[in-house]
Amino acid sequence: MHGNHYREHIEKSEQMLKEMVKKVKITPTQGRLLFFRDHEIEALLVNVGEVFSHLNQLLEQTKFSTGYGDFLLVAEDFRFGLCIERTEYYYELSIWGL
Template sequence: MSKVRKEKMEKLKRKSRRKHLMNELSYMTLPENPFLDIEENHLFCQKVFAFLHSREHKIQIHGDNYREHIEKSTQMLKEIVSRVKVTPKQGRLIFFREHEIEAILVNVNECFTHLNQLLEQTKFSSGYGDFILVAEDFHFGLCIERTEYFYELSTWGL
């Protein structure tokens, strides 16, 4: 198969996976085009991870096992969400998929309303993915990242 044809097929597969993700999120009101261009998405995700890596003063969440890490992290996340007084309008929620990472544009208030479902869909509840919600301009963020021995919570601008 030629390189051009292979690339075209990969783009079509990605488009199909994105459509499937949109269907999974049908309970939310998403903007008309919630996805970034594939290359922009890749660059945005790189910036997010670099930014998070550079952040100091993260709160470590410890538990006796990974299940307890998830439970404590989820509880802290819900407490933070309940205390947010002014909700930013939009942000990008990171979804870890089998083939790629997607940064989908969401209404932050709806994200908070459907937090339990989103924790399942981002695979955070099963210990597979991190929970990362950030503004496109990095003005705010709410992130819980997995590390080898504990989870790290980082918030700003909320």
């Protein structure tokens, strides 16, 4: 996802993520939400439906909305996933298992 500056990258990424969440028909009950904390990556066991219900708040809490870190949500067995990865010049969206 390209934009003119990092803020536009974030906005486009959040918009695309919200659109993809609306299209998901079947989700695993639980999954892992991965996010950066200082020099470590946290992997919280979460209810996937609740992640979708509270997506705006989670994007803020994980600091994705401010450009810090990637967004990764995967099923325990890795058969489902939503990932937005920051690269040097733009953001990349990866989705599998829908």
